[in-house]
Amino acid sequence: MTDLSLSDHAVAGKTAPPAEARSLRLPTQWLGVAPFFLFAIMFLILPTLYLMLGAFQNDAGEFTLENIAALAQPSIVSAYWISIKVSLASSLIGAFAGLAIAIAIVRGGLPDWIRSATLTFSGVASNFAGVPLAFAFIATLGRLGLATVILNTLFGLNIYAHGFNILSFWGLTLTYVYFQIPLMVVIIVPAIDGLKKEWGEAAATLGATMAQYWRMVVIPVIWPSFLGTVILLFANAFGAIATAYALTGSSLNIVPILLYAQIRGDVLHNAHLGYAIAFGMIVITGLANVFYIWFRTRSERWLK
């Protein structure tokens, strides 16, 4: 998080001088943006800083690294580990499946209505998360779910007897993929649209095969936006709680659920440990987003 606050100061420092010089002439200059900054500072920056400082304080308000060190206890480490695994698996599966669908609808020669229908549906499905999504997957892959029952009666395949459980790592991952794929499609389709037809023609003129065109032109151009989106999907899954909570209650110990239980009832018996968990979450999503911004600026060069 130091990275983020540093860059904030850096940007603010850079832009301050011209505004200061002008403020003599026009003291009302800042009034237009004052509500926005007041709002952001009071309800976004300060509460976050408060938690981050709290992570480095003990009950007496003295500086300490004990809370951060206490994160190393097995139950918390395993919570972070499961969260990272679920986020990584769902973002990678979502990213590759989303890319395949995006390429199919943009370049696959499918009818036009499929492209627009898919994009519309993706807009809806990427926002269909939270508690209702969990209900839908329980109705599908729960013990009495339609897919479970059909697989069992038609093919004699009892997925629960084979170790599948909707309240497990794979159950949660499969559910998260439902909003990860559409998010990937929505973000990556413009990047694929940005591949100019002339590049394919130029490659063909120079004698490139289809495989060479993909390996040397398409993949290098799409790569940064693809990787950037994977990271965005990761952060998206990492902070999500409602779906997991409605799906598994507290039986799957992921970080947001642990923090939720800590806020509700101080289950860890140490208020400052809660701050440390929140701090750890910000560090992980913050790092992910630093990479995202970096990849995005690299990919924007090609999308003009």
Added chain:
Amino acid sequence: MKSGKFWAWVVFALGAAYFFIPLIATVEFSLRMRRGAYSFDAYQIVLGDPRFQATFGYSVVAAIATIILGVLIVVPAAYWIRLRLPQLRPVVEFITLLPLVIPAIVIVFGYIRMYGSNSPLPFLASDMGTNALLVIGYAMLALPYMYRAVDTGLRTIDVRTLTEAAQILGAGWGTIIGRVILPNVLIAVLSGAFLTFAIVIGEFTMASLLNRPAFGPYLQNVGANRAYEPAALAIIAFAITWGCMSLIQILSRFAPRSANRPN
């Protein structure tokens, strides 16, 4: 190229199966309440539940308040930055990205600790204060989407010329923003508003941790205690999301396409 088209169909069919099977399963499950026959019993029970009506009403009011707060904060800021303070654009864009970086649960945790009843600003001491804090938190969640929608809308109009024309005709700042700029970006603002609505209506984390009687915690509660009603609720929630997104699509057809100024 023929095999390419074949694989495109395969990928599309697999994707469609993954996305439609849960929807079909949920619809089917929601109709199974009466033994041996399909019926709309689950929907009747859900829609007739006074707690459904109360929590849904609460969330609709919260969503409308969120949209108003978001518009009041974002429109003047985005307008002013385009007109007078373009050097602040990177800072503001960075801030509007932050709610995507900081998970909602962390933001609301910060609120609970900072604005408790013993703090200088005791939002949580009263019901109204807690409601206000929830709306503020929602506006924060929606900020990235609202800002981008409004900023995209402003890009398609010539902010400077419109402002100068209004000033020559003697308009004050309130008139310029309320009667010149806002009508011109109304479609963009409405797109942001419907997206905000879709995000806020079933939100669980903030409402639950602030103990508000909102729709999200109600959904979770029904899910933990009932069998068929959750499926009916999921279908209702999907329909609401679908409605919001369709309205955005319809609105985007009315949006001005050409940018008068390239910036």
